[in-house]
Amino acid sequence: MNILETRGIYFDYKGLEVLFDISLQVEKGERHAVIGPNGAGKTTLFNVIIGGLIPSRGKVIFKEHDITHATPHELFRHGIGRSFQLTSTFARQTAFQNIRSVVLSRRGIRFNMWRRVDNLGDITNETDEILKKLNLFNERNFPASALSYGKNRSLEFGMAIASDPDLIMLDEPTAGMSRDETHDAVNLIRNLSEGKTMVIIEHDMDVVFSLADRITVLHHGEILATGAPEDIKNNQQVRDAYLGETEV
Ligand SMILES: Nc1ncnc2c1ncn2[C@@H]1O[C@H](COP(=O)(O)OP(=O)(O)O)[C@@H](O)[C@H]1O
Ligand SMILES: [Mg+2]
Structure with a gap:
């Protein structure tokens, strides 16, 4: 089809x-x-x-x-809102917060509820799993602005994947x-788009x-x-x- x-x-x-x-x-x-x-x-x-x-x-x-x-x-x-192109990261938010915002919106959790869900374990776990796949777990608490260019692109890609689009x-x-960043990014895209x-x-x-x-x-x-x-x-x-x- x-x-x-x-x-x-x-x-x-x-x-x-x-x-x-x-x-x-x-x-x-x-x-x-x-x-x-x-x-x-x-x-x-x-x-x-x-x-x-x-x-x-x-x-x-x-x-x-x-x-x-x-x-x-x-x-x-x-119902086609789940297709997307790369969104840019929020520079002042951490890698964790950037990914979590997508996980939250996919689960239909609204902006004004974020505070209350801050400690929800499964959201944190899912976000951390994605960060691990992206090789960004060590940079979890870095603001996006502090990441290298390549890591920032990984984060963008992770945000795209985290919304689980069609x-x-x-x-x-x-x-x-x-060259090195390209090599890593291609491997990442290959693995995550499987x-x-x-x-x-x-x-x-x-x-x-x-x-x-x-x-x-x-x-x-x-x-x-x-x-x-x-x-x-x-x-x-x-x-x-x-x-x-x-x-x-
Ligand atoms: N906003 C625009 N206004 C006028 N011409 C454009 C614009 N964007 C792209 N073009 C022209 O359209 C053609 C295709 O561009 P583009 O789609 O960007 O190609 P690619 O992504 O394959 O490099 C090119 O000749 C480019 O100069
Ligand atoms: Mg182009």
Whole structure:
């Protein structure tokens, strides 16, 4: 079953056309990567799906709902509020508090009740379990602002996972990371997204080959190919598209 589909999406920025006839299918439980050189239209597609950009033609279907024109509020009312993109962390709150806020909201505990649930053991335990998986337990009581760039990204990813969404959407989660940080982040994303549905948008091919079940390649706003990582790796058109890229 497809949990997410785009059907014949076209998008232009005030006349500058950047997406042409994009039809993408994401099956429930698959990790689907959308890759392509800089400027290919990846982030635009991401924002058409979930970020409020309205395509000039085509539809976005999520769990059989047409969400093309949906506002975030409407997405929530449709019961689609559990899909998300990375939220930023709250700089002054600790790693623990950042994760706990998501655990609390998933459990429907309202802001004004936080004080009273402060000591609730199971919320604390669940939050700590997530921190351990993120390798952030030692930094549990550090404010997010005191974490390294890579640890901050881990925390953001943890916040996304903690909401237990039906669809995880990530736009270049390793952008700006060092080699080591990227390596760690990819392992983390691989472990935490096991069995979940994920769309990961990525510029770096190496990152996605170890993560994705299926890959769609965008180039100049069009889909160049969709297939298993091995097929994409050996696709000459895809190689040419990346070779033609000047920026690394
Ligand atoms: N807000 C914008 N206004 C006008 N053009 C934009 C805007 N955002 C992106 N673009 C253009 O749209 C094309 C696709 O950009 P983008 O979706 O960011 O690509 P990618 O994420 O693959 O690097 C590029 O040519 C870019 O310059
Ligand atoms: Mg982008």
